[in-house]
Amino acid sequence: MIKLGFIGTGNLAASILKGLQQNSKDFEIYLYDILPEKADLLARQYKARACDFPELVQTADVFLLAVKPKDIKDLLQDLKVYKLGGKLIITVAAGIGLSVYEQALPGVAVVRVMPNTSCAVLQAVTGMVRGQAVTEQQAKIAEQIFSAVGKYLWVEDRQINAVTAVSGSGPAYFYLFTEVMAQVGAKLGLSKEEADFLARETLVGAGRMLAEDSRSPQELREAVTSPNGTTYEALEVFRKQGLKELVGQAMQACLKRAEEMEGEYRG
Numbered sequence: 001m002i003k004l005g006f007i008g009t010g011n012l013a014a015s016i017l018k019g020l021q022q023n024s025k026d027f028e029i030y031l032y033d034i035l036p037e038k039a040d041l042l043a044r045q046y047k048a049r050a051c052d053f054p055e056l057v058q059t060a061d062v063f064l065l066a067v068k069p070k071d072i073k074d075l076l077q078d079l080k081v082y083k084l085g086g087k088l089i090i091t092v093a094a095g096i097g098l099s100v101y102e103q104a105l106p107g108v109a110v111v112r113v114m115p116n117t118s119c120a121v122l123q124a125v126t127g128m129v130r131g132q133a134v135t136e137q138q139a140k141i142a143e144q145i146f147s148a149v150g151k152y153l154w155v156e157d158r159q160i161n162a163v164t165a166v167s168g169s170g171p172a173y174f175y176l177f178t179e180v181m182a183q184v185g186a187k188l189g190l191s192k193e194e195a196d197f198l199a200r201e202t203l204v205g206a207g208r209m210l211a212e213d214s215r216s217p218q219e220l221r222e223a224v225t226s227p228n229g230t231t232y233e234a235l236e237v238f239r240k241q242g243l244k245e246l247v248g249q250a251m252q253a254c255l256k257r258a259e260e261m262e263g264e265y266r267g
């Protein structure tokens, strides 16, 4: 059994615990949160053990730092006093590079990950960066954890802000599109509920097509676009109004903000 300790038991920790409970029997789980009631609640729900910080750090072989970026600095200070040789730290905090952990805890094995909120329905896609000291076996453990909540992709540390721009923030882009389609549908004569239902289910169905049909997004789009038909007319408006450029600008802005956040963290 792999002893996995969660430091921070908020939304993300709860999603990962749900995924592990459904998809893996290899983990013995320890939970610690600054608010012990939170860890207790999840421990009851997911057959895990709530414990204090020293017990978790000394017992677990793998720690998942599931706290907000603002809490990482203090956490690294707290971890410094422990012997962490042979242990793996997995961190989900956005905007904090691997070097921050490797400098604070020299020699420690760190995997930096960027999941997305679809963890909650075990359909996340997670970008993962492997630190210098991470062994093959430790990399496999990180893969096992994040495949329990969806799919994963190994990338370089310098690519993680691009991962944020595509898949980290990506769910919100599609929610916005769905929101707008529902609002417009209501203006076109449907009730708000009808338009909302149709827009949501369209996104869900299109997502499933992308997952299950081997054709590319472009091929799928072309398959529903007959020349001079209704879809064609709609797509022409997107093309003429520069949707591609707009999406590009939005994703660049996301990337820039992620870079700024890294800068702010380094101080």
Ligand SMILES: NC(=O)c1ccc[n+]([C@@H]2O[C@H](COP(=O)([O-])OP(=O)(O)OC[C@H]3O[C@@H](n4cnc5c(N)ncnc54)[C@H](OP(=O)(O)O)[C@@H]3O)[C@@H](O)[C@H]2O)c1
Binding pocket: 007, 008, 009, 010, 011, 012, 013, 032, 033, 034, 035, 038, 066, 067, 068, 069, 071, 074, 075, 092, 093, 094, 114, 115, 116, 117, 118, 119, 120
């Ligand atoms: N939710 C997602 O799907 C998702 C997706 C991608 C990335 N992330 C990243 O995952 C991280 C966690 O997100 P979340 O949504 O799970 O946040 P969250 O719900 O706020 O959970 C974090 C928990 O950790 C606690 N905490 C803070 N400092 C701590 C410490 N030193 N030791 C132990 N516990 C501590 C917090 O307590 P307080 O509330 O009292 O501060 C809170 O209960 C963030 O860095 C976020 O960017 C999340």
